Amino acid sequence: MWGMTSGALTRLGYPIVEHTLENGLRVISSPDHIAPSVAVNIWYDVGSRDEEQGRTGFAHLFEHVMFQGSAHVASGQHIALLQAAGAVVNATTWFDRTNYFETLPTGGLDLALWLEADRMATLLDALTQENLDNQREVVKEEKRQRYDNVPYGDVMELLNTLTFPPDHPYGHTTIGSMEDLDAATLEDVHGFFRRHYVPNNAVLSIVGDVEPEDAFERAEIYFGHLEPGTKAPKPEAGPMEALSGMPRTEASDKVPAEAVYFSWRLPARGGGVFDALDLAFSILGHGQTSRLYKQLVRGTEHAEGTSASTMGLIGGTSFGFSYARARDGISPEQLEEEMAELIAQLLSEGPTDEELRRAKAQFERHWLHELARIDSRADALGEYATLHGDPRLINSRIAEIAAVDNDDVRRAMQEWLRPDQRATLIYRQEAS
Amino acid sequence: MRDFLPRPAIAPAVVWAFPAPQRAQLSNGIELMTFDLPGQHVISAHLVLDLPLNAEPRDIEGVATICARTLDEGTLHHNGEEFAELLETEGAGFGVDLSLSGAQIILDVPASHLDRALHLFAEAVTEPSLAERDINRHVQLRLAEIEQAQANPAQAASIAFRAAVFEQSKRAARMNGGEPETVGQVTPEAVSAFHRDHFGPAGATLILAGDLIDNPIAVAEGSLGSWHNDDQRRVMIEDPTPAARRAVLIDRPGAVQADLRLGGFGIDRLDPRWSEISVASYAMGGAFLSRLNAVLREEKGYTYGVRMNFGPLRRGGSFAIQGSFRTEVIVDALAITQELIKVDNVPFTSQEVSDAVAFFTGVSPLRYATAEGVADQAATQILAGLPDDYVDRSLALLRSVTPEAATEAYRSIVDPAELTLVVAGDAERLADPIRALGFPDLEVRPAASLQQG
16 A cells, blocks of 8 residues: 555655666666556656757757667667557656656566667767758647647747746747757757766656566666766756736737736745745636636636646746636736736735635645556656655655645745736737 | 667566456446556546437537536535535546547546545536526637637647538537537526436446545445436437548648548447457557658658547547648648558558557556546446456457458558548648649638638
């Protein structure tokens, strides 16, 4: 049994064992024999915040190149071999990280480790201009499909620009710009690989039907003789002050409904203030009992949808967002006013005890869900080891959130969510 | 330099079986299926109702969706906000899923809160207020949701594809949540009548999966066992039939990409060719290096990804090749696709078949290792009329598929010359070149979202 359920709180006790290889690769094992499967997950401590000027989108383009083969693996074969072993395979890039993962029957564990080690060791041996060019086109298609060709697809970019200075590590999106993608060269790939794709900049999590000693032994076999590298320093970005001057911008496009978005700078994730703000955003805009939904969707019926959430980041400063999409005949300015008033009200009154209890209960279910699968549990271990230095934190998150009280939420809001601390984006329908 | 280690072999898979449910019956006849999964702290509860969407009157299609979405807006015992607040305080998530074959009302809740949350869940299902104001709002929200869907090229293409591939009198041809013309006609009276006529215990199954710390039979009986509805009418499910092939271009002037759907009428899981077509479609458009993706993504860089999907219904179904391609290359991508989907001279190989079998066999234990995964699959099986050991049986059938049988099944279902085409993209640049590819009958339509205001 890994969880004790007592009263309102589930206390988690997933077994977590950590071991660092001589080359600095951190290996985390968490055995779970519920299914004959194993999740292999590598977090590299590199994301779009580590990109250089003029190379936005590069960390993500690099992630694609990682599937184009290495010294002993042909292009495309990384996924093909794993799928033929019954694996679900993928990778993602975000502001603070790039993660690569596969979950498969336990009998394929050696293959997965061998493939990950081969590209960590020898990616550049197989790199060609043709492969880079091909994946550049694939990434541009991804950008078109997910951002350029869908309604509101540019919101994230607009909010990034509003919230951070252009040269700040979080001042551009992970997908980057077409121009910068075009400018990427083979030399960029070489440099990025040497700076960031070294064993001492990675966390390998092995979760599932394998015992820790076995997991560590296999990690040693496949990764033990890789040379450590020189880790690139993290971009210099101390904590930023909250926004001031109420920055504001407008966009218009062929969208079905007009909308208003707010964004805020928040403190970095990892700490009581961020957790208190996370609960505040939940109370404000998560679910149908949230203040925004109750008032704007159910109450005045001025909005067809509302939301508020945080995006926790580690590099000094996080993001917070909220939005409301207008029903016909309601102007975004009117919604802006109503949303601002609801936030001000929560800030001055603080949440009710009931609201805080609900937000915590919803967090608990979300977190239990997250850890229910071995693949997402492996990812959470990599996340907490990479960003906070301790994978065991996944077992104490529910208790940490439970410890936040009403005053914590009110104080955090009064410091970070005052009316003059937000940015505003108005999204209009293009006249046709 | 590192030593070179040879590529490791794959150790044989451990024998695995889909968990077997415990079955019981509540006093009102509701079938109870429980899966005790220790360590799964979030319980997944699905109430599956024998309520095919063709039960909706034709002129108010969407009424089932509006009814389902209003269930948790308040009950006879707890007014709207109070109800949602009670449910959320239990850490519960409430959801509905309406498919052509039946309705699912879904509850996710931490194990220690199951009893209280299931009582609230039962209130929502059996005694919802269905207040006029809430119904009217959900009608408006559904209309707004349709506008959003039509503005999204991938969704617009999928909506147009189902309308083109199924015979138009059939419910399957139209969105599960209803089209604007009929959703707009849904009234509070109609929703109440629909709930009275079609929500009831007859033919219903309750699935509980997860770490069942309380006695699940007692919990289920205590919440749903006394539900009765003498007015409940059960409706036979309607089998869809294929429409004549057609080609449609939804105009999106200036779009940088075009969304493609190329496919036709398919088969269901009870068809003897199901395992064979599963293997064939994985080789054609399921694997990362499938015939389609290897060329259109990995060789040409035309797309972020292209897939071939089979969507089974209880009887019949549909299939489509789908992907988004930049406007400059979509015509070439379509021409290449037309060639790649022919298998007459390039039948599926034994390697393709064994890779597909290994993939499907390998992903199953993981997919069904969570409460959510098990409950979803159990519900799918009920709605499709499949036995409890369907997963094990279907994996055994997969293992016996031969390359010849996969090729033959594919050829019997996929006729490359007779496929229905839907493209959502820039008509000015695409219509003529697409016509020249063997679609002289291509109809160009304005995007639905641009027709309004």
